[in-house]
Amino acid sequence: MVHSPDLQTKTDEELAELSLKQQEVFGVLIQRYQERLLRYILRISGTKKEDAEDILQDTFIKVYQNLNGFDPKQKFSSWIYRITRNEVISNYRKLQARAEGRTDYVEESAFYALASDLDITRDIEMKDLRQTICKVLEEMDPKYREVLVLKYLEEKDYKEISYILKKPMGTVATLLNRAKKRFTQQATTMGIELKYV
Amino acid sequence: MTDKDFSKDILQQIKEKQITPKPKWEFLLKDSAVWTAGIVSLVVGGITMSVIIHLYRFDDLETLTETGGNTVQTILILLPYFWIAVLGVFVLVAHYNLKHTKNGYKYKVSHITIATVLISAALGVLFYDTGLGRAIDHVLSNRMPTYDRYAHPWAKVWSNPDQGRIAGTVVRVIDQNHFELKDFHERVWIVYTSNTLPQPLQRTPRPVKVRCRGQAVQDRTFQAIRIMPWIPKHQPIMKFRMEGEREATPQTY
Known part of the structure; x- marks a missing residue:
């Protein structure tokens, strides 16, 4: 394992380039992304942690195998998210069968971002807010949940979401608007009363 | 979230399975x-x-x-x-x-x-x-026997002797006024015209396809008023029309 402090200062793109020559450098990229990607897998699939970890391992192997296919015009983080998403999709059936329906791997700031964009009041206790948002997200159609997760929980911009989902930016904007509406509808259906600002 | 460090396991796996980046x-x-x-x-x-x-x-x-x-x-x-x-x-x-x-x-x-x-x-x-x-x-049309019948939109229109239209291959020129025509349904017609048959038909260097306007006079006999090539001459869209040049008219032999 390479622990050179020099490597820690390098960008993802530089590390990807170096990994092609020196296998161990890839370990630094794994360390950088393992937390984020594991959370992302859990958020979009709602599967068990053990299954998510298996997917994560397969994802990193795929990333390594496809390093030469990385387009330096894109952000490395968008590229790795795209591969992760593809891996989740190709394991979708297996994951669905073992899903636990958990999306609560979320930081406070992310909840506030989503709540604020949906004009949900912040008067609710953080714990309640988190539970409310999680419950609603878990019950949502995966295609809407996914876009909300990318925008608010993974904090990706439109361009990145467009690349990850392989959809035009206009479509992403439409999808996001619909997802927000569906979020409120879903909450109402579930009998959850959201207080709007 | 996780205390596990995946990098060790994954790098180990890469080494063991000799996984390499695709070229x-x-x-x-x-x-x-x-x-x-x-x-x-x-x-x-x-x-x-x-x-x-x-x-x-x-x-x-x-x-x-x-x-x-x-x-x-x-x-x-x-x-x-x-x-x-x-x-x-x-x-x-x-x-x-x-x-x-x-x-x-x-x-x-x-x-x-x-x-x-x-x-x-x-x-x-x-x-x-x-x-x-x-x-x-x-x-x-010349190489695929079934092309005209099934894929050519004109074939349906020109396979209508009751409305005065037949088309097909000239299989034999009988004399200056008569010839045999096999239509797209493999039926053989005797086609006659009061005028002398056009030169290209009389020479028939190879099976020629034509369409005829006229009327069916009896079973498998057709009197043609006009005989035209099955596939008309090419008329470019972007051709410059010279002053005084006439519009294209239906082609006959």
């Missing part, structure tokens, strides 16, 4: 293949479009509408459905490939569809003007 040329090849397939589909779509233009520039439309049926009906009958279906397939293939290029995801499905149709149409006009549409129609 760069594999990705370049894949990209080139997608682009090539997309461009080839567009070109083939353009060629198909040139045949459609050739078939739909049928200059005998006026005569056909005189024979009964309304114009809309005639236009619908004359639509080259087979070729439109072929065009549809190639537009879909082109669309699929362009969508799967590196930046294809950035464009809306509707935009890519419109672009592929427009490019095919533009190429179609260019190819048509070189005479390619007519040439393909001609080759298929």
Whole structure:
């Protein structure tokens, strides 16, 4: 394992380039992304942690195998998210069968971002807010949940979401608007009363 | 979230299974293949479009509408459905490939569809003007026995002796006024005309396909008023019309 402090200062793109020559450098990229990607897998699939970890391992192997296919015009983080998403999709059936329906791997700031964009009041206790948002997200159609997760929980911009989902930016904007509406509808259906600002 | 460090396990796995990054040329090849397939589909779509233009520039439309049926009906009958279906397939293939290029995801499905149709149409006009549409129609008509009957939109219109229209292959010239014609349903007709048969028919260097206007007088006998080539001469769209040059008129021998 390479622990050179020099490597820690390098960008993802530089590390990807170096990994092609020196296998161990890839370990630094794994360390950088393992937390984020594991959370992302859990958020979009709602599967068990053990299954998510298996997917994560397969994802990193795929990333390594496809390093030469990385387009330096894109952000490395968008590229790795795209591969992760593809891996989740190709394991979708297996994951669905073992899903636990958990999306609560979320930081406070992310909840506030989503709540604020949906004009949900912040008067609710953080714990309640988190539970409310999680419950609603878990019950949502995966295609809407996914876009909300990318925008608010993974904090990706439109361009990145467009690349990850392989959809035009206009479509992403439409999808996001619909997802927000569906979020409120879903909450109402579930009998959850959201207080709007 | 997780205390586990995956890097050790994954690097171990990479070493044990001797996993290596795929070579760069594999990705370049894949990209080139997608682009090539997309461009080839567009070109083939353009060629198909040139045949459609050739078939739909049928200059005998006026005569056909005189024979009964309304114009809309005639236009619908004359639509080259087979070729439109072929065009549809190639537009879909082109669309699929362009969508799967590196930046294809950035464009809306509707935009890519419109672009592929427009490019095919533009190429179609260019190819048509070189005479390619007519040439393909001609080759298929001569080489594929069932092409006219099943894929040629005019065949249905010109296989109607009761309305004074027959078409098919001249199999034998009997004399200056008579010849035998095998229609697209393999029926042999004796066709006669009060005028002397045109020279190209009399010489019949190879089986010639014609269409005849006239009337069926008895079983398998047809009196022709006008005999025309099955596939009319090529008339370019973009040809400059010289001052005083006349509009194209229905062609006869």
